[in-house]
Amino acid sequence: MTTSSAAPAPATSAWRLMDPPHATSLDEPDAWAYRGIAEMHAAAAVVDIGNADAAPTPIGVLVGMNNQSYVRKLRRIAVVDTPAGPQVVGEATVFLQVRANPELAIGGIVVHPEHRGRxxxxxxxxxxxxxARAEGRTSFMTYVDFGPQKPAGETLAPASGSGEVAADLPGVLLAQKLGLTLQLVERRSRIDLPVLPEAVSRFEAESRAVAGDAYRVHTWTAPMPEEWIEQYAALEQALSDDEPRGGLEVESDVWDVERIRTEEAAMTAKGDQYVVTAAEHVATGELVAMTMLQWNDLQPEHTNQQATVVLRTHRGHRLGMLVKAVNLREHARLRPQAQRIYTWNNEENPHMLAINIALGFVPAGGCANFQGPLT
Ligand SMILES: CC(C)(COP(=O)(O)OP(=O)(O)OC[C@H]1O[C@@H](n2cnc3c(N)ncnc32)[C@H](O)[C@@H]1OP(=O)(O)O)[C@@H](O)C(=O)NCCC(=O)NCCS
Structure with a gap:
């Protein structure tokens, strides 16, 4: 085995590490690497989680590499040479936030199931x-995605809160071998569609009854309306400031109008679509709550829940449930063929979990987040 990044090795089943070439379009020959990364993630996700819903698309990888103003993305791949060309069998990413967390590197490692243990x-x-060290980072964070099956043996729990992960997962063992500590477990939940329209209407009516006339909801798809974009950015900032992070030592990221526009342009370039429902406080004209569902027609079966936030001063009026119920209804209208929605919640976020459970989301695995010093 070799770990050289030099010119392609002769055809062999041995693996080697290399920097993936950057293609600016999937039509270029160099796009083999981004296609291979996406295929490798899909193969791994089927084994590790039970399906490939969480795998990136090739265009998603490409667009991500073209957009590095807020997060720099460094990548290395493992390949084996085959008669058809190099096959991607492993990938490491190091993400570096540009405007926050100057000490932190966020790493991700995945190896193709047929090439593990080598x-x-x-x-x-x-x-x-x-x-990460060469970039001056002193703290390393990584994550292990896991499927819905209940751990048969010992489990590991973070010191700061709830949630658990099977202690014998290869990723968990690797993270510990790297000197990292489990700091937070996120729960992935899934709801199978369609949610009965009567149920959605009931949730909407019940939450409207509590919220009253003080709030008005607005729903939109891309492009982000000029009228709301600044307040939408403020809500993203509030989420970043408020989200419980267990024992993770991570500061909030910076969100402003320019970033929302940049993220939206990247979503469009990937073919992602979204629907947002937000609540306006009528007396002040302020947006005080929002939720987003996002999807890509290249992956027709599922949709992902993105941010949901209610400003602290407006909590307790059922606005979280209201915006989610209205957004579910709109999503059903815009994307009737979708079969499921996923959402991720920190196990230490009981209010958000309670809303999702009431709506009918069921546990579907999770993500164990590890962090420790870079020694
Ligand atoms: C975790 C993962 C990346 C390991 O890939 P791999 O190429 O098989 O790993 P290696 O052969 O280099 O082994 C590295 C370490 O991982 C752990 N490990 C890997 N496979 C293991 C297994 N089957 N049983 C126990 N430990 C295992 C061990 O700590 C091992 O070190 P050791 O051999 O000194 O004991 C792979 O299983 C994977 O892609 N899992 C899903 C993604 C993931 O969990 N990533 C988390 C990264 S922290």
Whole structure:
């Protein structure tokens, strides 16, 4: 085995590490790497989580690499040479936030299920830590996605709160071998569609009855309306400031209008679509709550829940449920063919979990977040 990034090795089943070439379009020959990364993630997700819904699309990888003004993205891949060309069998990413968390590097490592146990992750982890150190980072964070099956053996829980992960998962063992500690468990929940329209209407009516006339809801799809974009950015900022993070040492990121526009342009370039429902406080004209559902027609079966937030001073009026119920109704109208929606919540966020459980979301695995010093 070699870990060189030099010219392609002769055809062999041995793996080697290399920097993926950057293609500016999927039509270019160099796009093999981004296509291979997406395929490798899909194969891994089927084994690790039970389906490929969470895998990136090739265009998603490409657009992500074209957009680095808020998060710099460094990547290394493991490949084996085949008669058809190089096959991606592993990937490491190191994400560096540009405007916040100057000490932090966020790493991700995935190895193709058929190529595990051959030291590939060990080499990718070495590259990740060397790269983070060379960038002056002193703290390393990584995550392990896991499926819905209940752990049969021992589990690991974060010191700061709730949630657990099977202690014998390869990713958990690797993270610990890297000196990292479990700091937060996120729950992935799934709701199978359609949600009965009567149920959505009931949730909407019940929450409207509590919220009263003091609030008015607005729903939109891209492009973000000029009228609301500044307040929408403020809500994203509030979410980043408020989100419980367990034992993770991470400061909030910076959100403003320019960033919302940049993110929206990237979503459009990937073919992502969304629907937002927000609540306006009528007396002040202020947007005080919002929720977003996002999807891509390249992955027709599922939709992902993105941010949901209610400003602190407006909590307790059922606005979280109201915006979610209205958004579910709009999503059903815009995307009737979708079969499921996923949402992610920190296990230490009981209010958000309670709303999702009431709506009918059921646990579908999760994500264990590890962090520790870069030694
Ligand atoms: C975790 C993962 C990246 C390991 O890839 P790999 O190439 O098989 O790993 P390596 O052969 O380099 O082994 C690295 C370490 O992982 C752990 N590990 C990997 N496979 C294991 C297994 N089947 N049983 C126990 N430990 C395992 C061990 O700590 C191992 O070190 P060791 O051999 O010194 O004990 C791979 O299983 C994977 O892609 N899992 C899903 C994604 C994920 O969980 N990533 C988290 C990264 S922290």
């Amino acid at each position: 030291g590939i992750a060990t080499a990718l982890a070495q590259w990740s830590r060397d790269t």
